[in-house]
Amino acid sequence: MPDTPPVFRFAPSPNGLLHLGHALSAVLNHDMARAAGGHFLLRIEDIDQTRCRSEFETAILEDLAWLGLHWQEPVRRQSEHLDAYAKALARLNDLGVVYPSALTRGEIKAAVAAVEVAGRTWPRDPDGSPVYPGRERTYSAGERATLLSSGKAYAWRLDMAKALSLMGDDRLTWTENGSGPEGETGTVVADPAAWGDVILSRSDAPSSYHLSVVVDDALQGITHIVRGRDLYHATSVHRLLQRLLGLPEPLYHHHRLILGADGRKLSKSNQDTGIAAFRADGRTPAELRALIV
Numbered sequence: 001m002p003d004t005p006p007v008f009r010f011a012p013s014p015n016g017l018l019h020l021g022h023a024l025s026a027v028l029n030h031d032m033a034r035a036a037g038g039h040f041l042l043r044i045e046d047i048d049q050t051r052c053r054s055e056f057e058t059a060i061l062e063d064l065a066w067l068g069l070h071w072q073e074p075v076r077r078q079s080e081h082l083d084a085y086a087k088a089l090a091r092l093n094d095l096g097v098v099y100p101s102a103l104t105r106g107e108i109k110a111a112v113a114a115v116e117v118a119g120r121t122w123p124r125d126p127d128g129s130p131v132y133p134g135r136e137r138t139y140s141a142g143e144r145a146t147l148l149s150s151g152k153a154y155a156w157r158l159d160m161a162k163a164l165s166l167m168g169d170d171r172l173t174w175t176e177n178g179s180g181p182e183g184e185t186g187t188v189v190a191d192p193a194a195w196g197d198v199i200l201s202r203s204d205a206p207s208s209y210h211l212s213v214v215v216d217d218a219l220q221g222i223t224h225i226v227r228g229r230d231l232y233h234a235t236s237v238h239r240l241l242q243r244l245l246g247l248p249e250p251l252y253h254h255h256r257l258i259l260g261a262d263g264r265k266l267s268k269s270n271q272d273t274g275i276a277a278f279r280a281d282g283r284t285p286a287e288l289r290a291l292i293v
């Protein structure tokens with residue numbers, strides 16, 4: 001059988017302007033695809049319609065074109081593929097590893113504070129948020145039906161313990177061709193349990209980042225995922241979802257983050273480290289490349 005060419009992707013969310021860290025991701029994906037004789041795809045991760053705006057998408061395409069990057073058409077927009085994520089959620093539901101949960105942010109905070117006031121610490125996920133303290137995973141079918149028909153906002157969550165029990169004795173790993181925050185590289189053992197019962201969809205956002213990213217990477221035939229180290233730990237959840245949904249395993253390469261002058265991660269609201277500001281200063285794509293790669 002002939003070898004199929006590798007497929008890379010850059011997958012920004014249009015909830016702000018691209019900064020130098022995004023430029024690094026985009027350029028690395030583009031250059032690695034080219035060096036390997038592969039394809040470079042662009043995916044717009046616009047599930048969260050409350051934060052994503054079409055002006056930002058236009059600005060992203062302009063910045064990437066200015067950088068001299070060429071991607072294969074068509075661009076995939078997640079908001080146009082909600083049925084694919086709904087299907088994946090239904091499949092997880094058939095496996096019995098999802099449940100509707102109803103605690104609001106405020107209720108989660110209060111539940112965690114109630115434990116911590118007694119001197120115990122409540123576990124935090126790798127991003128620093130408390131793992132979900134609600135007990136709805138233990139609801140009977142009747143209680144679950146009552147919640148679903150109550151008119152209350154709810155989110156579908158992964159029942160992490162149950163999902164892991166389906167893995168049996170199989171070790172869940174991935175191949176890291178870049179490196180993690182502690183220099184992890186090579187075969188890495190995934191630790192999805194650290195995330196607790198992650199959200200897979202909400203009433204106001206029909207799919208979560210975790211669910212849509214694994215569905216799309218599979219549907220688009222992505223073989224190589226090159227992205228910032230801030231998403232290194234999320235890979236554990238992605239590997240678990242890939243296994244539950246029977247999706248192929250891509251290779252991963254997490255790259256360094258570009259930090260601001262204050263030593264902190266760049267954010268989309270920080271205008272001076274944006275590609276657009278760099279362009280507006282009259283600087284060239286070659287200068288930008290020299291700065292980041």
Ligand code: GLU
Pocket residue numbers: 011012013045213226227231
């Ligand atoms: N959409 C994500 C972001 O803008 C990146 C997703 C990924 O590369 O897996 O941070």
